[in-house]
Amino acid sequence: MHVESVTETRTTSGRSGCRLQVQFLSDDLPEGALIWRTTVLKAIDDQNRNLVPEPQPDAQSRPPILRRLDTAPRAELELRSASRRAAAIKLVEGTAEFFLPDRGPAGIVRLPAAEVKEGVRLEHPLLVKLGIELTPVTREKATARGLLGRMSSDLGLGSPTADEAARLQAVSDEVARRRMLRESAVPELGREARAQKRAATPAPAPEKPEPAKADAQGTAAATQPTPASPAKRDSFSFQFADPNRKLITVEWQDAEGHLIPARSTWNYESTRRLEYQKPIPEDAQLVIFVAAEGAVLMLPFRAENVVLP
Structure with a gap:
């Protein structure tokens, strides 16, 4: 050395x-x-x-x-x-x-982007064997948990209690739900109020777009990002449980297996967040390195x- x-x-x-x-x-x-x-x-x-x-x-x-x-x-x-x-x-x-x-691939788990969904634990036999639990979560939940943890640490209170963590999760879940509804193409909140407003307002006569413009509008609508699709995000947060200390790290790679460099990373206790300059490609893969034999x-x-x- x-x-x-x-x-x-x-x-x-x-x-x-x-x-x-x-x-x-x-x-x-x-x-x-x-x-x-x-x-x-x-x-x-x-x-x-x-x-x-x-x-x-x-x-x-x-x-x-x-x-x-x-x-x-x-x-x-x-x-x-x-x-x-x-x-x-x-x-x-x-x-x-x-x-x-x-x-060799002994310590590498590869998952396609389509399998990385917020709130759904990542499934793979090697993760189960090593006792690793890894779950993508919303940025709001990760940030709220980190803030609570830092506040508890600064005040000398130790880690958040189970009750505090449960209340925090309920609040962060509600914030995330409202964000998703706001961004979703088919929102659930306020549907009736919006329907009544539309019924009371005369609908304007539809414009006939020019053929080229219509094609462009159709293409734009087809490529609008969907919040539920992790491959269209540029920020990812993961909560993990690793009692055996076998989790090495997580990263995104492109379809050819090359590292996609993160713009920044954020760690706190059992949470990691990865930020990127632009959305992750749809054919990217989440790569998890573990301390396998x-x-x-x-x-x-x-x-x-x-x-x-």
Whole structure:
């Protein structure tokens, strides 16, 4: 392991720490390997202060973003702040886990866009085998859950209770339902009121469009986006349950298997959101990477006498 840079932050807000940007170099690491996660097992400075960070259950549960690089895999190691008298980190060691996409489809689940529907759990034998539950949800539900979680955390209340989560879900479901009805071509709310208004208003004489204009209108109507079609959206939110920590990450790929880069990603506890520059193509596929047997390689890492800034 090669340490590329070291940064240290000291504040009174509890966000102090030391960060190491590292590069993994090993003959045992196959070409195309993607860094999944790292675990620091031992870290001390030259004053023998323990720098191993406190475990973060929330962060441990989130699926990370796999880093695709042409060079050797890189990662950031987060440590506690070193002693003010320390000049170097005497030792840092641990393990790094890599996902190996080139070793066959053992750890890859591919689902066509048509099977990705909001509120419907994704079904695949490998997900069931590994105990992974992954459900697409509306942006409103994901955002509301994230806000409640952050508020609870900031107030020191811990994770939302089952009752709070249930009430939150009811509210977010209603918001999502109203949004869908507003965007839907056949709304359910206010149908009678609109029907009465139409009955009381004389209908204007229909215009006869020119042939070329009529064709254009027909084409436009046929290509109008349908909210129920996930392939016509540019934002996707997923809620997941992964008690065995087997979920690596999720992403969209085009029909040829090439990654569709996300404009941004958003994580909080058991929710991930992916934002894209434009709607996902209809022939795209959702790709789920999982830690199935044979798809993950664990290697130890070690660095000594890392000079502090």
